[in-house]
Amino acid sequence: MSSSPLRADSTSCSYKKSKLIIVSMSESPQVLVQRPPTFDFMDELLSRNFPILTTHHTSSAPLLNSLSRQASSSIRVVVNMAMLKLDADLLSHLPSLQLLVCTSVGTEHIDLAECKRRGIAVTNAGEAFSEDVADCAVGLLISVLRKIPAADRYVRSGKWVKFGEFQLGIKLSGKRVGILGLGSIGSLIAKRLEPFGCIISYNSTSQKQSIPYQYYPDALGKKGVIINVGRGGLIDEKEMKEPGVPEELFGLDNVVLSPHAAMATPGSLKNIAQLTLANLKAFFSNQPLISPVRLD
Amino acid sequence: MSSSPLRADSTSCSYKKSKLIIVSMSESPQVLVQRPPTFDFMDELLSRNFPILTTHHTSSAPLLNSLSRQASSSIRVVVNMAMLKLDADLLSHLPSLQLLVCTSVGTEHIDLAECKRRGIAVTNAGEAFSEDVADCAVGLLISVLRKIPAADRYVRSGKWVKFGEFQLGIKLSGKRVGILGLGSIGSLIAKRLEPFGCIISYNSTSQKQSIPYQYYPDALGKKGVIINVGRGGLIDEKEMKEPGVPEELFGLDNVVLSPHAAMATPGSLKNIAQLTLANLKAFFSNQPLISPVRLD
The missing domain is CATH 3.40.50.720 (NAD(P)-binding Rossmann-like Domain)
Incomplete structure (x- = not known):
């Protein structure tokens, strides 16, 4: 694991329980999963199909610390989870990026204008939730x-x-x-x-x-x-x-409060994991994306 | 009020807020509403149409104290609310009873066998709730x-x-x-x-x-x-x-607890009040009852 190009940020991140980071060194990973440390539910499914890297960074400096230049330049796809911010500055450090697979329905945390300018395709959660x-x-x-x-x-x-x-x-x-x-x-x-x-x-x-x-x-x-x-x-x-x-x-008794949990069931997690995989497979086999976001 | 044949039991009952007991002395009330003190929501509607008496008693001794013999012998209809018990003993003190209008769906608190034996018709809440x-x-x-x-x-x-x-x-x-x-x-x-x-x-x-x-x-x-x-x-x-x-x-977080409230909305209360009135009107005009209970 020490030879992996991913170094977890020691301040807030623990990957102890995660089964991911199955990195074949013969092939640089082309898929970066940007997710909070605990959002590991699709790592196993994805990594069975593609080598993946993970990061939880939302700005470029720590991202650059966690990924080698070689690793970041090999990334062709980012899987963006939990609406972690992904702005133009961070995108600028991923020069080979062609696809952004967003696991949320909303994309307001993404710089879509920059994606459009650079010709990066974007997908969202579609109807998974x-x-x-x-x-x-x-x-x-x-x-x-x-x-x-x-x-x-x-x-x-x-x-x-x-x-x-x-x-x-x-x-x-x-x-x-x-x-x-x-x-x-x-x-x-x-x-x-x-x-x-x-x-x-x-x-x-x-x-x-x-x-x-x-x-x-x-x-x-x-x-x-x-x-x-x-x-x-x-x-x-x-x-x-x-x-x-x-x-x-x-x-107030006439108020019901809920965490951000309207989609929080195993069924939805399974749906989004399968949709993410389907988008990745479509991308790597030059097929039409399953849940593209219109960039206009 | 002091001339009313109803004397509220001072131990638990207050009718201060209720608008009922509009008793025309020229005519002995034929309708007795058996209800808890707070269940006064249909008193106004009923008493606009029929003189009514109310009681919250479920056994004969206090019932006899609260109703004069003349009053109890004039009762032809009991409106039974909140599943207050109504057994053969209590029924025996209502010799003219012909109809029991029950405002619940279930009738297990009623001695139906005794009603059948005496030819007392019974109605329930039907589909009101x-x-x-x-x-x-x-x-x-x-x-x-x-x-x-x-x-x-x-x-x-x-x-x-x-x-x-x-x-x-x-x-x-x-x-x-x-x-x-x-x-x-x-x-x-x-x-x-x-x-x-x-x-x-x-x-x-x-x-x-x-x-x-x-x-x-x-x-x-x-x-x-x-x-x-x-x-x-x-x-x-x-x-x-x-x-x-x-x-x-x-x-336990996987348990949701509720009071007996699945029908507790103003809509249901309005429905049951109207159904009760409709059953009373049907009875007093010799029409078929609206929500009869089969006694067999």
Whole structure:
């Protein structure tokens, strides 16, 4: 292992439990996986197919310390995980980069303009997380309306025995639900809410054809309950900067708080690992990428 | 009020806030509402249509103290709420009783054999709660699989900031779901889970025709997650006697605890109040009852 071109940053990183860094010295790795130390769930799958290097760096100086010049110049693909920042400066130290496989749906942490300028192709998570995120959105919606976490706290704290009946919840069936963004996730949420008798409307960059739901070109109304299964930044990022949560919310029973976990199931991890591998295989065999991001 | 035949039991009962007991002395009330002191949500609706008496007693001695003999002998209908016990002894003090309007779905707190023997008709909540209970069942299912209350505790306790990512949940979409009892509630649960791609099977007293789900004549399997939106007694009543909950469960993140609240929304309360009134109106105008219980 000491001959590997990857040197883990000793300040925060431990690879003890990881099974990766299977580096064949006869062939310089062409795939760099940029991931937090604990995000090792796809290392085994990927390294069974390609030699990989890993790094958790998001700026060039430590990256250069961890990779030899030879290693960094051989990298043709970066697999970017957990939305670690990847800017033009860092990209400049990967002169052979042709493909950036991003394991998130959002790409705002990537300098896409620089990728476009350099002709680096980009892929994202596509629909790998859509089912889990849609499931979670429905779960959060019912949880907040029917106060499921607050009710659970009520029972666990012994208040049910002490004070009797819990407060009433709010009925979901038949409610008006507005969905901001009717893409893969939004459509699955709509489909799931139909048998609840919910009246579904949506807002999107443009009105979609052959969609049975009412389209609203501007806002969907100011009252009611908000479920955010998009990224934290879609709300007011200053107010809701992950993982910092305003403490005022902690006392509220009509608020359900969740970590960034709407896609956090083994099923989604398996999906994204397989999609990543499929994109890599497509790239190395000159086939069309599976989940390309349009760079315009 | 002092002339009312109802005398509230001073040990536990306060009617201060209730708007009921609008008793026309020219006409002895024929409707007795048996309910806990706080369950006053349908008093106004009922008393606008019929003179009513209320009691919260479940055994004959205090009932006799609270009602005069004349009052109790005029009672033709009991509206029984919150599953307060109604046994043969108590029924024996209501010699003119012809109808028992029960606001729950279950009737195990009622001596149905005695009702049958005396020719007392019984109605139950029918489908008044079905949508809310089905919604709640889906919410609890997603909550337990995706650990929504545990995740909420994780964020509120500051652990997300301190320890980072929360544990993975379990995917719902595509899972096998078994439903015990495919009546009004079970069917609505099945319908709601279809767009999740769940493979639905059911157990019921008998196989149903024209149902697309697989029927299992005995058990639905021993592994997995149980969601109980039936009565506590359907699990092991000794282990789960409301509102007592075994404290061993309090430490478990894979358990979601709920008070008896699957139907607890204003929508359900409105439904049951209207159904109760409709049953009373049907009775007093010699029309067929709306939600009769078969006494055999």
